[in-house]
Amino acid sequence: MPGTELFGEEERKEVNDVMETGVLFRYGHDAQRNGHWKAKEFEAEVAQFTGAKYAHGVANGTAAITCALAAAGIGYGDEVICTPFTFMATNEAVMFLGAIPLFAEVDESLCLSPEGIEAVVTPNTKAVCLVHMCGAAARLDEIKAVCERHNLILVEDAGQALGAFYKGKHVGLHGVAGAFSFDFFKLATCGEGGIFITDDEETYKKADTYSDHGHTHIGDNRGMEQHPYLGLNYRLGELNAAIGLAQMRKVPNMIETQRRNKAILKDALNTIPELTFRHLSDEAGDSCTFLNFFMPSKEGAKNAADELGKAGIGAAYWYTNMYHFINQWDHVHNLSTVSKLPVNVLPKPQDYANLDLPKSQDVIGRLISIGVSAKKETSEIEAMANQLAEIVRKHV
Numbered sequence: 025m026p027g028t029e030l031f032g033e034e035e036r037k038e039v040n041d042v043m044e045t046g047v048l049f050r051y052g053h054d055a056q057r058n059g060h061w062k063a064k065e066f067e068a069e070v071a072q073f074t075g076a077k078y079a080h081g082v083a084n085g086t087a088a089i090t091c092a093l094a095a096a097g098i099g100y101g102d103e104v105i106c107t108p109f110t111f112m113a114t115n116e117a118v119m120f121l122g123a124i125p126l127f128a129e130v131d132e133s134l135c136l137s138p139e140g141i142e143a144v145v146t147p148n149t150k151a152v153c154l155v156h157m158c159g160a161a162a163r164l165d166e167i168k169a170v171c172e173r174h175n176l177i178l179v180e181d182a183g184q185a186l187g188a189f190y191k192g193k194h195v196g197l198h199g200v201a202g203a204f205s206f207d208f209f210k211l212a213t214c215g216e217g218g219i220f221i222t223d224d225e226e227t228y229k230k231a232d233t234y235s236d237h238g239h240t241h242i243g244d245n246r247g248m249e250q251h252p253y254l255g256l257n258y259r260l261g262e263l264n265a266a267i268g269l270a271q272m273r274k275v276p277n278m279i280e281t282q283r284r285n286k287a288i289l290k291d292a293l294n295t296i297p298e299l300t301f302r303h304l305s306d307e308a309g310d311s312c313t314f315l316n317f318f319m320p321s322k323e324g325a326k327n328a329a330d331e332l333g334k335a336g337i338g339a340a341y342w343y344t345n346m347y348h349f350i351n352q353w354d355h356v357h358n359l360s361t362v363s364k365l366p367v368n369v370l371p372k373p374q375d376y377a378n379l380d381l382p383k384s385q386d387v388i389g390r391l392i393s394i395g396v397s398a399k400k401e402t403s404e405i406e407a408m409a410n411q412l413a414e415i416v417r418k419h420v
């Protein structure tokens with residue numbers, strides 16, 4: 025949990041600025057706020073770090089991906105290619121917008137593969153919702169080529185991929201729009217927060233409007249402007265933005281430390297010839313937030329992850345946790361929620377309870393991810409690396 029590893033005076037100072045003025049709302053109240061615009065400053069920091077022309081902060085990552093999809097024009101009855109390996113929020117956003125998910129295969133990149141996308145696309149498919157899982161980019165060039173061939177809109181969920189670049193361009197800027205989560209578990213956190221980025225002015229304006237009940241935020245009197253669209257309240261509060269602002273300023277150092285620490289962990293595992301590593305489409309652009317590797321068997325992966333957990337080495341075995349892999353998504357299998365969704369009544373291009381995704385089952389079943397510390401000293405990481413290799417070796 026790198027962001028929370030580094031909480032300190034910087035976060036406290038930014039929060040205190042807000043507390044002293046009492047203006048917790050991101051818009052207006054100019055006279056009282058003593059020049060503090062934390063949401064705006066947080067957005068500027070993210071725009072500068074990612075290179076995005078526009079960045080708009082929202083309440084959480086789920087809201088960010090919802091705004092990105094909505095601003096890209098995705099809605100009722102649109103088929104959207106989705107991944108079976110993500111935090112469920114991505115696919116909830118698709119379904120709550122009224123779109124129909126079409127699940128495709130992931131591969132050793134841990135993201136949708138171009139072959140997987142190509143295999144499920146139909147003449148009705150409108151978009152790909154690509155998730156850059158575990159801190160690094162998908163096979164973007166090939167995926168963009170598939171999108172161009174089939175006229176598909178590309179939206180990127182970079183919820184776990186702040187700091188990941190592909191060929192020099194930050195993830196989230198390779199399609200029409202990208203989304204990030206700043207929840208408690210991310211590289212940089214707001215506590216709860218999210219951000220939406222794009223290089224396209226119209227898309228930005230639509231997402232901005234959508235995130236605040238249709239307010240355009242044109243002029244200096246929010247609430248009295250035009251309301252061209254319906255929207256919802258996905259606003260980011262000043263207190264959360266203040267924390268995110270302090271955290272963003274630490275991201276370059278965090279990534280540098282993670283890069284050093286990840287290399288130490290990977291070197292230790294490289295001594296085990298039975299292991300293979302996650303395919304990195306651009307190794308230089310890896311945020312190094314996770315070290316991801318594949319065990320020879322599912323059983324070995326599960327047992328190794330259990331033993332690592334008991335030894336205090338945080339290892340994610342996503343295949344059986346309740347949130348990240350399609351096998352556990354009973355609500356998707358049954359399309360059940362508290363009220364009816366369009367996806368309940370629209371045609372179903374796939375049988376969600378019996379999806380045939382053998383590649384994804386194999387890859388995620390053998391995957392172990394280790395969260396990389398942005399704080400630990402080299403000596404601590406070396407000790408951890410030795411213990412990691414010792415435990416993993418027993419299960420190959």
Ligand SMILES: Cc1ncc(COP(=O)(O)O)c(C=O)c1O
Pocket residue numbers: 084085086087089110111113114155181182183184205206207217218
């Ligand atoms: C890939 C991905 N997308 C979206 C989200 C949702 O973000 P949030 O928890 O901020 O709503 C997450 C959170 O874990 C995520 O990992």
